Amino acid sequence: VGEPPPLALIDGNNFYVSCERAFDRKLEGVPVLVLSNNDGCAIARSEEVKALGVRMGEPAFKLRPLIEKHGVRVFSSNYVLYGDMSRRVNDVLNQFSPEAEVYSIDETFLGLSGFAHKDLWDHAQDMRATVRRWTGIPTCVGLGPTKTLAKLANAVAKKNPVFGGVCDLTHPAVRGAVLRAFAVADVWGVGAATARKLAGLSVTTAAALRDLDPMLARSLGTVVLERIVRELRGIACLGLEHVPPTRKGLAVTRSFGAPVSGLGGVLEAVATYATRAGEKLRQHGLVAGQLCAFLHTNPHQPGPRYHGARSTRLVPMSDDTRALVAAARRCIEAAWRDGFAYTKAGVILDDLRRREDAPRSLFEAPDPRAAALMRAMDELNAKHGRHTVFPAAMGIQRAWKQRAEHCSPRYTTRLSDLPVLRA
């Protein structure tokens, strides 16, 4: 029995940083850092920034001296730009294989059945070069018979420049040495909790995990860990998902730009998040059956803490902004406690299904004007910009709005932000 057909995992290097660099040559060769929402912490680092010792998720305020000292170029996250660049990269990859699964904003699995083994490496290099030329994004490629091995190969290619950007683990002979040198905590699907348990059994490398008894793995870390063991042995347990499955839940949650202690401010914020959630629902043609709203104080600070949340059923299931806003406000009013400085709130929708599959209630006939109203709002906001029309419950001042003090232009999705070439 042969091994399954090869898979490739293509992954953008320091993806958000590379998106910024694609439009500004002056960012080449200098330290570049991209911050999370609210300019809170480090989420993408150029090689120069990694060399300065900045870790993933490190709070931005702690980095301030280092940023000053080394002239680090700092960016707020620009998801409109990154999302569009991701789409462009995938357009290129689709020309190399029709079997694609977009796994995340910067990673795609490709099925490469039909390629002779000796051609794989050239093919992978060709993909890298084409993506680089057509989008400006540098990538690495991992090749293997299973998703887990392709992920592992990709991590190896990224970490060791000697591989030239491509690591091929489709050949069983080279796998052993690579797996013996690979830390088990870095294997895809092995998190901190599982790594601790494995360390207790002296399993510290990917090779040792591969050699673990699958039943023991199952008792240690559920069927998920058992699958990882088998995948490391070259037995595919995780298929390519060409068509993304319909999503099960959807959330809009944000930290505030500054703490909020009045009920009015939090109600405005969740009305805004519920409004955004409604837009997302309608984009996907979905309705929600359940809504949960929460608020909480800063978990990183000492002092009085509170986390409040309430959920409610949406009957009938809905994608109507007015129903979502009303439900979210009711939940927050019920969860509210005076006397705290709140730093974050959110709206979570669950029990999603396609609008045409939603159960109808026996006595209420849907009002056709409701759908027309939502459509009109969506069209106005699409044409004239977000928040051209919005529920009054969102407020006008929105003093709780997030920080984003270093945002780059939306180079590829907004005419006014197009890059300009000067002679």
Place this chain on the structure above:
DNA sequence: TCTGGGGTCCTAGGACCC
């Protein structure tokens, strides 16, 4: 003294991912 057996469905919480 002594109280069945076999299901399904739902939810909360943990673990993990990027």
Place this chain on the structure above:
DNA sequence: TCTGGGGTCCTAGGACCC
């Protein structure tokens, strides 16, 4: 002063059914 956002999957246990 100051620490992101948005997902998935799995399991255990409770509620409920006949």
